[in-house]
Amino acid sequence: MSAALRTSVAAKIRELAAARGVSIERLADLAGISRAMLWRVLNGSSSPTLDTLGKLADALGVGARDLMPGREQ
Numbered sequence: 001m002s003a004a005l006r007t008s009v010a011a012k013i014r015e016l017a018a019a020r021g022v023s024i025e026r027l028a029d030l031a032g033i034s035r036a037m038l039w040r041v042l043n044g045s046s047s048p049t050l051d052t053l054g055k056l057a058d059a060l061g062v063g064a065r066d067l068m069p070g071r072e073q
Helices: 003-019 024-031 035-043 050-060
Strands: none
Touching: 003 024, 003 035, 003 050, 024 035, 024 050, 035 050
16 A cells, blocks of 8 residues: 555544544544554554454444545545
8 A cells, every 4th residue: 555545544534533523542442453553554654454444444334445535425
């Protein structure tokens, strides 16, 4: 995953979490991933696996495709 795509995915995750009033810490708990992993994804220092994207999407109540840039809710 390119740096630009990682940045876009991270921004989308933050946007959806904020729109739902879910803190980053709570999102990690809801998704069943470590807070450290979520922070690495949001910092762009780690590319999320498809499994992680799926967990985050489920926690946010969207499809995994909705975490991709250019997808509107």
